[in-house]
Amino acid sequence: MKKRMKFLLQYRRYRLPFRAAVRTAHGVWAEREGLMVRLEDEKGAVGFGEAAPIPWFGTETVDEAEAVLRELGSEVSEEQMAAVPEKVGCLKHALAVARAEFQVREANNKTEHLGVAALLPAGRAALGLVAGKAELGFRMFKWKVGVADAGDELAMLDDLCAALPDGAKLRLDANGAWDRRTAERWLARCTERPVEFVEQPCFGTRGADDVLRGLAEDFPTPLALDESLVGEQDIERWLGAGWRGVFVVKHVLLADPPAALARLAAAKATVVFSSALETALGARTALRAAFAWPGERRALGFGVWPLFQDARFDGPATGPFLYAQDVERINPEALWNALS
Ligand code: MG
Secondary structure, three states, X not given: OOOXXXXXEEEEEEEXXXXXXXXXXXXXXXXXXXXXXXXXXOXXXXXXXXXOOOHHHOOOOHHHHHHHHHHHOOEEEHXXXXXXXXXXXXXXXXXXHHHHOOOOOOOOOOOOEEEEOEEEOOHHHHHHHHHHHHHHOOOXXXXXXXXXXXXXXXXXXXHHHHHOOOOOEEEEEXXXXXXXXXXXXXHHHHOOOOEEXXXXXXXXXXXXXXXXXXXXXXXXXXXXXXXXXXXXXXXXXXXXXXXXXXXXXXXXXXXXXHHXXXXXXXOOXXXXXXXXXXXXXXXXXXXXXXXXOOOXXXXXXXXXXOOEOOHHHOOOOOOOEEEHHHHHOOOXXXXXXXXX
């Protein structure tokens, strides 16, 4: 009988304060909690993965992921990892990514750099930052909306558009904060303005899927799904519904990223790879996937660094482009060791 391959499994839990709290329509986010996992095979080869849940998106909590890890114990087989339930999808992701590290990696494809969207803070503070970021070379800007009064924010939109350099575009992210009427006001205003897409105008209310589909039909500005996509079952649902807007892919939220990305690629979906404010360990895998993406290249939603008070957990400093060589320089083992 073939001997079952066993892996040593270790994990470390982290709680990392952000340099500055992140304000979204969900509230204020001050620190990142998650887990890093480490697998070691019988020959001593190691692989790392990160579980970075966002419970208010509908993922598991870190406690739930940790409970499953405790149950798994310090030695696991492939079968045990495969049997980890879907409801802890972020943990499944971490284990799958760590496991994939053992396979020989094909040479990176030829793309050497990808554009990055500059992240602007909510409210009027965004206005003061556009010129500086434009000077650095950014041409895509992401503005968080749905945080203050919609009328006040709408009044700022034209000021913000006027401040953009020639040829630049704006992404708006409402984090699901608007009702249908508010979304309609915004989308009417976005027409003929340099808005690449409006991300998650509505979410969480009854019939929100229908509202999103209706808005996508009624207005020319594309819509992007983010909160609507917690895992592969949501991607499958929206592909099945013929969604022609943008899929914001937070790689760390996918239990089986290669399978989900293959589905999106086969459907010729428009994908924007985006940070879930994970550490550089999880971001490394996400960015590798972005560099390998066969479809249209949209600016990355990774304009987040420096992010952590402890800069060891940050990815490469954010500029208008992200380079494949900088992604390859991220050292998972060093990040793991930084948690000890
Ligand atoms: Mg978003």
